[in-house]
Amino acid sequence: MHMRTAKQLRFTIAVAQITDTYFQTMICGARAEAKKLGIKLTSQGSQQYDPSQLIPIVDAIFQTKPDAFVLAPSDARAFVPPVKRFLNAGIPVAITDQPLINDKLYSIRSYESNNYLHGKLAGAAIARLFPDPKKIVALGIDYQAGIVQTNDRIRGWNDAIRAAGGTALKAQFANSDPNKAQQVVEAALRGNPKLNALMFIDGLTGDGGRAAIKVLGLTGKVRVAEFMGASAQQVRALRTGSIDALVGQTPYLMGSGAVKTLYDYVTTKKKPPYRLIKTGALILTKKNFDLPSSKPYILTGFAGCKQG
Amino acid sequence: MSTAFVEDSIIAFFKRQLHATPFWIMLFVLGLIGFFGVWVPRGTFLNASNLFDIGGNASLYLMLAIGSTFILGMGAIDLSISSAVILSSVATAKVMVAASGTSEQVLAGQYPHVGLGVALGVLAGLGTGLGFGLVNGILVARLRVSSFVITLGTLGIGLGVAYIWTGGVNVGLVPPAFQNDFGTLRLGSLIPVVLVLALAMATTAHFVLRHTNFGLRTLAIGSSDEASRRSGLNVDRHVVLVFGLAGLLYGAAGVIDIGRNGSTSLSGHQLDSLAAITAVVIGGASLFGGVASIVGATIAIFIPPILTNGLVQKQIDPFYQNIVIGIILIVAVWIDQLRRQPPGSRGRRKPRRAIPHQVPTLTRSETDPLRRQRRRG
Numbered sequence: 001m002h003m004r005t006a007k008q009l010r011f012t013i014a015v016a017q018i019t020d021t022y023f024q025t026m027i028c029g030a031r032a033e034a035k036k037l038g039i040k041l042t043s044q045g046s047q048q049y050d051p052s053q054l055i056p057i058v059d060a061i062f063q064t065k066p067d068a069f070v071l072a073p074s075d076a077r078a079f080v081p082p083v084k085r086f087l088n089a090g091i092p093v094a095i096t097d098q099p100l101i102n103d104k105l106y107s108i109r110s111y112e113s114n115n116y117l118h119g120k121l122a123g124a125a126i127a128r129l130f131p132d133p134k135k136i137v138a139l140g141i142d143y144q145a146g147i148v149q150t151n152d153r154i155r156g157w158n159d160a161i162r163a164a165g166g167t168a169l170k171a172q173f174a175n176s177d178p179n180k181a182q183q184v185v186e187a188a189l190r191g192n193p194k195l196n197a198l199m200f201i202d203g204l205t206g207d208g209g210r211a212a213i214k215v216l217g218l219t220g221k222v223r224v225a226e227f228m229g230a231s232a233q234q235v236r237a238l239r240t241g242s243i244d245a246l247v248g249q250t251p252y253l254m255g256s257g258a259v260k261t262l263y264d265y266v267t268t269k270k271k272p273p274y275r276l277i278k279t280g281a282l283i284l285t286k287k288n289f290d291l292p293s294s295k296p297y298i299l300t301g302f303a304g305c306k307q308g
Numbered sequence: 309m310s311t312a313f314v315e316d317s318i319i320a321f322f323k324r325q326l327h328a329t330p331f332w333i334m335l336f337v338l339g340l341i342g343f344f345g346v347w348v349p350r351g352t353f354l355n356a357s358n359l360f361d362i363g364g365n366a367s368l369y370l371m372l373a374i375g376s377t378f379i380l381g382m383g384a385i386d387l388s389i390s391s392a393v394i395l396s397s398v399a400t401a402k403v404m405v406a407a408s409g410t411s412e413q414v415l416a417g418q419y420p421h422v423g424l425g426v427a428l429g430v431l432a433g434l435g436t437g438l439g440f441g442l443v444n445g446i447l448v449a450r451l452r453v454s455s456f457v458i459t460l461g462t463l464g465i466g467l468g469v470a471y472i473w474t475g476g477v478n479v480g481l482v483p484p485a486f487q488n489d490f491g492t493l494r495l496g497s498l499i500p501v502v503l504v505l506a507l508a509m510a511t512t513a514h515f516v517l518r519h520t521n522f523g524l525r526t527l528a529i530g531s532s533d534e535a536s537r538r539s540g541l542n543v544d545r546h547v548v549l550v551f552g553l554a555g556l557l558y559g560a561a562g563v564i565d566i567g568r569n570g571s572t573s574l575s576g577h578q579l580d581s582l583a584a585i586t587a588v589v590i591g592g593a594s595l596f597g598g599v600a601s602i603v604g605a606t607i608a609i610f611i612p613p614i615l616t617n618g619l620v621q622k623q624i625d626p627f628y629q630n631i632v633i634g635i636i637l638i639v640a641v642w643i644d645q646l647r648r649q650p651p652g653s654r655g656r657r658k659p660r661r662a663i664p665h666q667v668p669t670l671t672r673s674e675t676d677p678l679r680r681q682r683r684r685g
Contacts, residue, residue: 042623047630050576051569056365056613060620063358064350077480078569081492145476146574 009039009266011259012066014058016074016097018045021203021301022229022251023072026096028305029255030070037263042066049147051078058082065091068262070255072097076148080106092265094258097251098149104274109261111254111277115149118247118281119156119199122225125245125283126197127164129223136166138197139188141181141205142173150201153227153247157199169195174205181208182215189216197223203231210242228284228299238286246284248297254279329592329644330604336640337607337614344618353621356498364500366613368393368568371506371561372584373591373605374513375441375554380588381517382550383530383597384448384455389558389581391466392440396562397572398470399436401479404429404566408483419483426486433563434556440466441555445548463581470574480571491567502564507606509557514602526550530597583612586633590640611636 408425591604
């Protein structure tokens with residue numbers, strides 16, 4: 001039991017894209033921790049991954065003067081001035097998913113998803129499935145130009161494939177749109193019969209990509225890696241063998257960790273030394289998916305926690 | 309001048325307002341502010357700091373709405389706004405970074421020629437917007453293809469050019485001074501500089517649209533392209549100029565975007581065209597041209613940020629905001645349309661010839677577009 005303070009603490013979390021299961025899972029983690037600590041937590045986020053949508057939301061949150069603030073920013077630079085205002089008003093801030101420029105000046109704790117490394121893990125996992133990695137011809141389907149997180153996933157994937165001796169083709173973009181992904185992947189597979197390994201930056205892209213593989217009768221012949229998130233079908237696809245490696249990241253732990261750190265600071269008034277924590281990932285496969293140790297790496301979205 | 313005369317003209321002024329869309333939109337916005345002021349606890353909504361936050365966040369969109377007011381008033385439409393903004397912001401950032409110092413200096417956070425860099429960057433952004441608009445205008449005027457199609461095309465082309473130019477990576481490393489001393493600067497730590505800038509543009513634009521030949525011609529073309537041509541107006545030239553002017557405003561918005569964010573946002577701005585057009589239409593413009601109001605658009609552009617701010621403070625799911633704005637758009641235009649019907653026809657069913665898309669033209673005088681323009685204060 002924690003001590004019952006005279007006034008209930010109010011925390012707020014704002015995320016870069018509230019429609020994405022990745023960020024929803026982050027909110028779930030924050031909610032679970034807040035519930036445990038008796039904090040009233042409110043959650044917000046922009047519908048598109050667009051700083052000009054999120055900044056007005058952050059400004060409005062500032063006016064409500066919460067006791068602490070967790071932000072998953074959609075740009076490393078744009079959120080420096082809005083976050084500075086919290087700091088000047090004595091409201092501590094923790095940053096999740098990607099650090100801001102000169103983060104340590106503004107935040108007491110930052111969490112960074114090491115997308116490059118996680119992309120590399122995916123590439124290495126797929127490369128291990130090939131007896132002769134030199135024969136790998138790999139393609140990554142990205143979200144959109146200019147999104148550092150997904151661009152890094154593809155960069156890591158390409159580097160791992162090349163390190164194993166395979167060929168990595170120039171990435172294509174599908175905007176997380178299953179229809180677009182299907183078109184792109186179908187065209188790529190038809191145009192390049194040697195293509196035998198694909199990586200999708202999220203589940204919606206994967207849904208379309210896997211459909212294309214199925215249409216062309218290449219299921220099982222083309223190896224598939226995906227980042228977990230944004231699709232309800234991924235788990236089934238993993239179990240039935242249409243996905244070989246699913247990258248599970250840990251937004252849940254970022255959300256809960258940020259709330260815990262802020263709570264400790266607010267209640268003890270002892271400022272912890274700034275730390276940037278690069279969170280890990282686990283390659284989920286048919287074999288390890290149901291192990292209890294895999295659970296923190298599985299994205300649930302809001303389905304995994306009660307809204308409110 | 310007798311006192312009675314002054315009183316009469318004041319009364320006349322207010323009587324006129326009752327028939328003006330901006331007046332009603334203004335009442336609605338004030339009502340919205342009052343509503344959130346009461347509804348949001350602890351007075352965190354209704355205070356100067358918050359209202360100026362909202363103003364700062366609306367500034368960029370206000371510039372877009374001003375441009376769109378001219379375009380819609382001319383009977384055209386511009387769907388390429390987001391690309392114009394993104395391309396201008398890329399130009400601003402690229403030139404600003406390149407002119408501020410060598411790439412080693414910039415990487416080390418040093419900007420020896422920051423003044424020159426900022427000046428050239430701003431010019432590049434404005435120039436790119438202007439150029440983008442002129443291209444739109446020339447294509448519309450020369451090819452005689454509808455502006456809907458032309459700007460749908462340039463929407464894709466502009467974004468493609470921006471992606472190729474940047475290699476798909478957001479341009480960062482813009483001198484922080486530009487963000488701190490301009491984009492996010494607040495006069496007296498309260499009033500955002502960008503808001504002052506946007507309101508100055510709106511005031512100028514209002515004057516241009518209402519009191520100059522340029523504005524008169526714009527609305528004349530919107531009323532009847534054909535009649536304007538026959539009366540000897542160089543319509544093609546004017547179309548190019550109006551698209552150029554709108555492009556210049558989008559360029560300014562691109563510069564503001566860099567100022568506020570300190571980097572480009574290639575994935576952002578996707579719904580900017582629709583946001584601008586929505587505000588212009590709520591503000592009393594006709595989608596079929598000839599009727600447009602800078603004042604109305606200026607007031608209407610504040611509705612979405614007010615809703616966002618209020619709903620966030622009230623901790624209501626942001627998804628509801630889309631629904632609320634959609635309803636406001638339809639209801640505002642519907643009421644506006646009812647009001648514009650001649651008094652005699654109110655309450656009666658209109659003759660069948662009034663097919664829905666012609667309704668906005670019903671109250672117009674078909675013969676004298678310029679007279680009508682003057683009537684709408």
